[in-house]
Amino acid sequence: MIVLLDKLVNEGIEIYYIDLFCGAGGTSTGIELATVNGRKVAKVIVCINHDKNAIASHFANHPDALHFTEDIRTLDLSLVISLVKKIRMRQPDAKIVLWASLECTNFSKAKGGLPRDADSRTLAEHLFRYIAAIDPDYIQIENVEEFMSWGDLDENGKPISKDAGRLFNKWVHDVKYFNSKDAKATYQYSHRILNSADYGAYTSRKRFFAQFAKYGLPIAWPEQTHSKELKNDLFSNLEKWKPVKECLDFADEGxxxxxxxxxxxxxxxxxxxxxxxxxxxxxxxxxxxxxxxxxxxxxxxxxxxxxxxxxxxxxxxxxxxxxxxxxxxxxxxxxxxxxxxxxxxxxxxxxxxxxxxxxxxxxxxxxxxxxxxxxxxxxxxAHTIRTKDGQALITSKSFLSAYYGNGHNTSVDSPSSTITTKDRLSFIKTFIVNSYSNGGHLGDINNPCAAITTKPKQNLICCENWLMNTNFNNVGSSLDDPSPVIxxxxxxxxxxxxxxxxxxxxxxxxxxxxxxxxxxxxxxxxxxxxxxxxxxxxxxxxxxxxxxxxxxxxxxxxxxxxxxxxxxxxxxxxxxxxxxxxxxxRIPELKRIMGFPEDYVLIGTQAEQKKYIGNAVEVKTAKALCEANARELLRLGILKIAA
Known part of the structure; x- marks a missing residue:
């Protein structure tokens, strides 16, 4: 580990993560993939989980970290404390992050009306032992949204609705003021509900994320990169949510x-x-x-x-x-x-x-x-393949449109169709549509543009080459986009x-x-x-x-x-x-959906592997959160990595 620390110092790594409830490694993988200005910004140094095959899977992909197959409530922290001290001796400005993806089963609405396990719901209380031993600069929590409703249970193990959120609010307060010698809080706090699809994931998984940061350190959240509906205007350039079809094997039909x-x-x-x-x-x-x-x-x-x-x-x-x-x-x-x-x-x-x-x-x-x-x-x-198929390339820029019986549209580069004694031909060309409410809607591109206001009102209308997909609703697509599945x-x-x-x-x-x-x-x-x-x-x-x-x-x-x-x-x-x-x-499809690399190793039965995937933090979301904080620390000059 000493050799590894020397290597990390030379690489400029200054953010170190301790991953509690690490599972098979969704959070750790996202952190290891995080980069700023093209350089790696963080390293996972300690991983703890009670499941031996989950730890074996994690070790197969992240062998440089210390791995403990232990219950977080009973783990001897002496090795963890020693490692953190060595890091701080070598890098006084290094930031230690304690990440905890607390067990969510007994908070989640997926539990339905079944009784809750009180011991499982108190795992958050055991973090104070780690906070005292490690003195982390950041504490980051991931859980289901219902974690914020953590409250008391009745004699049947059912949540008491009037007490919803009471224990959660008390826990947040206790973390903020942990080891405080006066009325000033030790940590500042912020939380958000993040949808993984908003950060380029193939799943719309929504989870609660909380960040505690020592006073003087910033809390940053990742900027949204994708949205459910395509947004591309002067003030937004969000891509559309990624379709899950990119993760599926269509040759395997079942x-x-x-x-x-x-x-x-x-x-x-x-x-x-x-x-x-x-x-x-x-x-x-x-x-x-x-x-x-x-x-x-x-x-x-x-x-x-x-x-x-x-x-x-x-x-x-x-x-x-x-x-x-x-x-x-x-x-x-x-x-x-x-x-x-x-x-x-x-x-x-x-x-x-x-x-x-x-x-x-x-x-x-x-x-x-x-x-x-x-x-x-x-x-x-296959039968004879003709020169025409289920997709037609429609080409029409400026063209003539004929308005009689069997007339067709013709290119301006071709001879005109028959000219009759009545107006039957229309010349179609590029023009500008002005989205005003009181007239003046159309404009010639050879004339000066109408007034440009603070809101986009001009639309350039033209007919360019495009691909016509004759499937079902005949939806076309741009030649600049990938072809639909054939x-x-x-x-x-x-x-x-x-x-x-x-x-x-x-x-x-x-x-x-x-x-x-x-x-x-x-x-x-x-x-x-x-x-x-x-x-x-x-x-x-x-x-x-x-x-x-x-x-x-x-x-x-x-x-x-x-x-x-x-x-x-x-x-x-x-x-x-x-x-x-x-x-x-299949497991490879599930791994892609959750953001794991294709070569990510999972150990255990099929059921166990699927369990690890389902329990994992979505990789791209963890990566985006790590990068957001690293970028802000760099901007403020607190860290120098990747500068």
């Missing part, structure tokens, strides 16, 4: 939810059905619109577009590639909130399997020919969340919070396979029939099947879904 050796529970099916409504049908109102659009005479299901009477862009003469994915969670509560898009940050990752991935595969063609040749399995060889089949995906009353998330959002008990309420990845169908209703059958094809019957006996399964069959028939697959999220 197993069909039907015909399993052990049938899925009715609660699980309810969550899947809720995800179908939210992520496939686009919400309950849109689902009702589609459901009621079946022609009463023909029985065919030819729904109009959800927002418009007909599709804006046709898909003839090209291959259509459509994909939607979602996560599904296994926590108690209402099914409406169990599933979420993978375009969102993930929810909290717990120590138990709570998430599933649901997926499907097939290829659907959109060129003319016999209907029975439209769809084929991805297990078969697949060989039409798919919907989302994440199912089994916690509380959650429905899950779209894969284009961050993942919901992953918690420790993933064995009880695992997150699931849901994938849905689709093909063009019409629907014929029968009380005991839902019939899938591609036009002029041999019908495919799915037996849905309402006398023997559970009601929710019957609803799923009905939904599948109406939306042309031929299968739904589901699987739990």
């Amino acid at each position: 197993e069909s939810i039907f015909n399993r050796k052990k049938n899925l529970s009715e609660k699980t099916l309810e969550r899947i059905y809720a995800g179908l409504i939210k992520f496939v049908a686009g919400g309950r109102d849109k689902w009702l619109l589609k459901y009621n659009s079946v022609n009463g005479v023909t029985g065919k299901h030819n729904p109009p577009g959800i927002d418009e009477p007909c599709p804006t862009i046709a898909t003839q003469s090209r291959l259509g590639v459509i994909q939607t994915t979602f996560l599904s969670k296994y926590f108690s509560g209402h099914p409406e909130s169990k599933n979420q898009s993978i375009e969102s940050p993930s929810g909290s990752i717990t120590t138990k399997d709570h998430h599933s991935v649901i997926t499907t595969n097939f290829v659907s063609k959109y060129y003319s020919g016999k209907p029975d040749q439209k769809n084929y399995s991805v297990e078969e060889p 697949t060989a089949n039409r798919k919907y995906h989302y994440l199912m969340d089994a916690q509380y009353s959650r429905i899950g998330r779209d894969i284009n959002e961050p993942c919901f919070t992953l918690i420790a008990r993933m064995d009880k309420t695992p997150p699931y990845f849901i994938s849905i396979e689709n093909k063009e169908t019409i629907c014929i209703y029968d009380p005991y059958f839902w019939i899938y029939e591609t036009v002029k094809e041999r019908p495919v019957f799915i037996y849905a006996d309402i006398d023997s099947q559970c009601p929710i399964l019957y609803k799923i069959y009905a939904f599948m028939a109406l939306y042309g879904i031929v299968d739904i697959k589901m699987r739990m999220l």
Whole structure:
């Protein structure tokens, strides 16, 4: 350790962390990754945890720290005290940070109405022994939001509502005035609720963070870098929350939810059905619109577009590639909130399997020919690949628009179409829109600009090259952005969340919070396979029939099947879904969601590894907090590192 300290001094490290309840190393990893001006700013020197495999995992990735497999309430602190003294002898200006990710189970709302463990809730009181022994410059706490409601329990172990927060406020006061010789506090205090997705994480995990700093030292908080909605104006340049889909393996689709050796529970099916409504049908109102659009005479299901009477862009003469994915969670509560898009940050990752991935595969063609040749399995060889596919490159800057029968838009670099005796051609070019309330809205780019006010009012309108993705809602994207995922089949995906009353998330959002008990309420990845169908209703059958094809019957006996399964069959028939697959999220996916490096080593059983991931502090959040304080210490000249 002496050799290591000499090395750290030479590297300019001046901030040292003691990581209590270190687990497998979420906090430690974030601290070790923290940099300012391109240089490392902090080092974890002591790690303490009662779980031997958690400590083994931590040691495998952070071998330079002192590791103790001990209960923090009984650990002999002599070695820790000796190490801190040596650091302060070599570096008098070094700052010692005591970090404690206190056990949250008996504070968290995930505990529901069950009794609380009083001993677990008093672990914060044992920090005073460390504060007295180490005399840290900073004390940093991470816990669930409900930690602030820490109060008394009744004789049944239930929180007394009128006393909510009493013990928390007393504890904060005791820390602030610890060893105070007069009325002046020893530490100043600040706290915030931080959402990991706001700092570039793939999970929307919200946690309570508290900082105690000795008077004379600053308390800094990281600046938000991402937001739920994209913000990019004169006063903000926040990026959109990172989608969880970047962490998922879409090649691993899981197993069909039907015909399993052990049938899925009715609660699980309810969550899947809720995800179908939210992520496939686009919400309950849109689902009702589609459901009621079946022609009463023909029985065919030819729904109009959800927002418009007909599709804006046709898909003839090209291959259509459509994909939607979602996560599904296994926590108690209402099914409406169990599933979420993978375009969102993930929810909290717990120590138990709570998430599933649901997926499907097939290829659907959109060129003319016999209907029975439209769809084929991805297990078969691909059919002829034409020069047009499911994505069209739309190029239009200045152009001519023709307003007659079969007229088309033409480039100004091409000959004009026929000029008739009536005005039929329009010249479309770049212009400026002024967002004023009293006229003068449009301006020529060849004329002087209108008055520029203190608020942005000018918008440059032009039509540039862009990529048209013909999946579902025909949403285009800039050529400067990455291309959408190109697949060989039409798919919907989302994440199912089994916690509380959650429905899950779209894969284009961050993942919901992953918690420790993933064995009880695992997150699931849901994938849905689709093909063009019409629907014929029968009380005991839902019939899938591609036009002029041999019908495919799915037996849905309402006398023997559970009601929710019957609803799923009905939904599948109406939306042309031929299968739904589901699987739990894998450990590499969970590690990515929580910010761990790809090569991060975890030791123990699958259940233990998932527990460690769910218990971990999200890595990017810990990194951002460490960097914020280091940057402020440097700005004030208190530290010289990375200068």
